[in-house]
Amino acid sequence: MADLQGVLDEIAAEMSERRDRGAVASYIPQLARVDPARFGIAVALVDGRVLTAGDAEESFSIQSVSKVFTLTLALGKVGDALWRRVGREPSGNPFNSIVQLEHEGGVPRNPFINPGAIVVADILLAGHQPREAIGEILRFMRFLADDDSIVIDHQVAASERATGFRNSALANYMKSFGNLDHSPELALGVYFHHCAIAMNCRQLALAGRFLADRGRSAGGHTVVSAERARRISALMLTCGHYDGSGDFAFRVGIPAKSGVGGGILGAVPGVGSVAVWSPGLNAHGNSQLGTLALENLARAMNWSVF
Ligand code: DON
Known part of the structure; x- marks a missing residue:
């Protein structure tokens, strides 16, 4: 090498x-x-x-890199059933785009664009409070990196929640198609917090x-x-x-x-x-x-x- x-x-x-x-x-x-x-x-x-x-x-704020890990966790929970609610194709659109959802039944193209990751967050909620799902994601990151010092930057999460109008729109839109089991607020709560994980x-x-x-x-x-x-x-x-x-x-x-x-x-x-x-x-x-x-x-x- x-x-x-x-x-x-x-x-x-x-x-x-x-x-x-x-x-x-x-x-x-x-x-x-x-x-x-x-x-x-x-x-x-x-x-x-x-x-x-x-x-x-x-x-730094890992933001959408966290979607790799939430997808991994969600696949561990529900296996290939996940693919009934999220696609596996590139979107060719920006990460926060809403246009394809209308014609595609509220099923996001893939788990890495924002709507896909919000569905994955909804799967991780699985009837729990957001706090528990967020805790599970954070424990998973600490386990993988073998490092208990990894934390969520709550200021980033709050900043994103305060300005996350597009993500709210995406979540509400998918909810209207029946592709969220929980309320948009709960799914977004999990989503904003895992995006706000800070790591080096x-x-x-x-x-x-x-x-x-x-x-x-x-x-x-x-x-x-x-x-x-x-x-x-x-x-x-x-x-x-x-x-x-x-x-x-x-x-x-x-x-x-x-x-x-x-x-x-x-x-x-x-x-x-x-x-x-x-x-x-x-x-x-x-x-x-x-x-x-x-x-x-x-x-x-x-x-x-x-
Ligand atoms: O939802 C958002 O807009 C951010 N929490 C994450 C977006 C993101 O990282 C897109 N990446 N390039």
Whole structure:
């Protein structure tokens, strides 16, 4: 293997120099306060090594990256029945778009766009109070990363709830089609809180390692079957960057999921997971330099799945 630490150091140095950092998300006011100059990257290899560079120990809001983990939990609860309520196709639309829902019976195209993740949150509620479902998600993240210090940033959750009019619209619209079992408020409560989980690159890479290691977590536990890990990765590749998924696959070629906090989690089958963070976003709401960093990493290490 090429000198991975050297490659990561080089990427972090290059990214800190760049001016074209994209724009920090501002539609969730609390996210607009983040310093756009930050850049971190971490790789958790299946052989157990963890390598980092830049601001890899600094926490950020994982936002939509959390959808990978809520999907994993929900599949564990209801199995393939989940696919009766959520599709598995790329949407070709922004993450908060409502247009397809009208013609598609209130069934979101995939679990990574906002309406899909709100249905997944509804599945995780399963008759419980949001507090219990949120607690279960947080415990899952701590278990996967083997790190009890992971927390929810309640200010981010409150900021998103206060301004989440589109997500409310999506939830209410799906409720009208009968695709939410609970009230929109309860499903959104779970959704806003899991998006507000704060983690650093090291923790996120460790948490996502099971995807690269046939379902086995960093702590050596079997979290999901190898087949399920493969299928979740397939969805990340096809849908993980919304209407930017094709371009991401073209440039990077690694199954990955982005979030508007500027984080991206990627999984290289049989090799390891990688988490990158740079808060500035491109036009699709995906980290601008995070994407470039992964493109450079995939090229240097020959990590594209293609
Ligand atoms: O619902 C929202 O808008 C945010 N909590 C999450 C969106 C997100 O991360 C989209 N990612 N690029």
